[in-house]
Amino acid sequence: MLPNISAVILIILLSSRTTVQQTPTQCGEKKATRNYMIIGGTDTKPGAWPWHTALFTKKGQTMKYVCGGTLIGTEFVLTAAHCIINVETGSELPPERIAVRLGIYDLNDLSTQQECDIRTIYKPGDFTSDGTKNDIAILKLRQSANLNSYVQPACLGTFSSLTGTYGTVVGWGMTEGYKLTSKLKSAVMPVVSSSTCINSNPDVFGQTLDRTMLCAGYTNGTSVCNGDSGGGLFFKVGNAWYLGGIVSFAAQRDDGSNLCSSESYGAFTNVGAYLSWILEKTGLRLSSTQQPTQAPSTVSHSSGGNVDCGPGCRDFNCHVDRRCVSNVAHRTAVHYPHRDCTKYYTCKERSNVICEFDCPAGLHFNRNRNVCDWSWSAGCTS
Known part of the structure; x- marks a missing residue:
């Protein structure tokens, strides 16, 4: 059924x-x-x-x-x-x-x-x-x-x-x-x-x-x-x-x-x-x-990663991170800001693995809303 x-x-x-x-x-x-x-x-x-x-x-x-x-x-x-x-x-x-x-x-x-x-x-x-x-x-x-x-x-x-x-x-x-x-x-x-x-x-x-x-x-x-x-x-x-x-x-x-x-x-x-x-x-x-x-705008792949992070993450500079420990019990991914405004980190759902992603071209990570946003709205310029 x-x-x-x-x-x-x-x-x-x-x-x-x-x-x-x-x-x-x-x-x-x-x-x-x-x-x-x-x-x-x-x-x-x-x-x-x-x-x-x-x-x-x-x-x-x-x-x-x-x-x-x-x-x-x-x-x-x-x-x-x-x-x-x-x-x-x-x-x-x-x-x-x-x-x-x-x-x-x-x-x-x-x-x-x-x-x-x-x-x-x-x-x-x-x-x-x-x-x-x-x-x-x-x-x-x-x-x-x-x-x-x-x-x-x-x-x-x-x-x-x-x-x-x-x-x-x-x-x-x-x-x-x-x-x-x-x-x-x-x-x-x-x-x-x-x-x-x-x-x-x-x-x-x-x-x-x-x-x-x-x-x-x-x-x-x-x-x-x-x-x-x-x-x-x-x-x-x-x-x-x-x-x-x-x-x-x-x-x-x-x-x-x-x-x-x-x-x-x-x-x-x-x-x-x-x-x-x-x-x-x-x-x-x-x-x-x-x-x-x-x-179309594509997520930039980063090489490396010292663990097998699974589909959708293993090619994006993934690794075990202490920030993700509490996320092991969560059903949803959690995003964190990167020092580069055009990037962000994501703790995978039910995992202690973190991945590094690029925002689409022309967008910056909005640290208040945890989404990729237009640069003039994101409030991040570093």
Whole structure:
């Protein structure tokens, strides 16, 4: 029997017609004057993620938010297949029961929104109703998006591997107090290997992870949660933002509340694994200049280490450290500042081993919040 999994939705991608070839100047660029982003699961700003969209279900005059998504081009939206399933009946929702709002930052403020109805829904034929396999669907809009400062498409591309890189996830998920936030939030998180993910929770991830999935996040409270479903995992390459993953599910809390666990990695649909299918259904053609030419921000590996620290740590100057002794009994990792603002230490969960990591390029370690942050916000300059 499949373990309890908290569904968290996927991404909505708009794509252009076959006659259009996107270039880096046509996708993945923020047009708003002020494009601030705050690391660590806090509020973004209007226009900071202009490709992120909100998916609603319609019943009479009532609309209910259910998922996030990502705009690609002007006509199509990519989302999780489980987002279009009626949770009461288990059947697929018809297109007329779904609407997408573009350009939205605050779910309670519709001043910059564009509302679009759905014409057609595409999903893989072998999608599993529990949402753990082939959890992806394409929604064709009835009207094209009007691109402006608040509505822009994200890029699609191929990556040889995203493991060890940092992406940014955005969504209207639950806060630390398990209340759904109305304002869009973002958080930077690393993509971890399948073995690291499975070892962290074999009951949940051991039955579900394969090449069509990515695993990302931390086990210290920074993770995806209910309401984040449909939110994208984005990677910056040059000046453009690419969609690499779609939030699919996370482990549930142990209290039977059907809420996500903040101490669990999140599972994402690997967009690259479905790229050919997406291009076939949408007619989008990627020009050669749209393919990423450099890897996303990656954790810098340090050589050495005098103990076998296990997957995800052994290559990062790991060693036994007295600061981590008390962490042997803890289920979550603990972070400590480094004398170099661009680095930080992490005591592994249930371990007396410490590892040395680099923050992503351009970020400094915020010693008050214990996360990598923009240098102007981190308050660390040494």
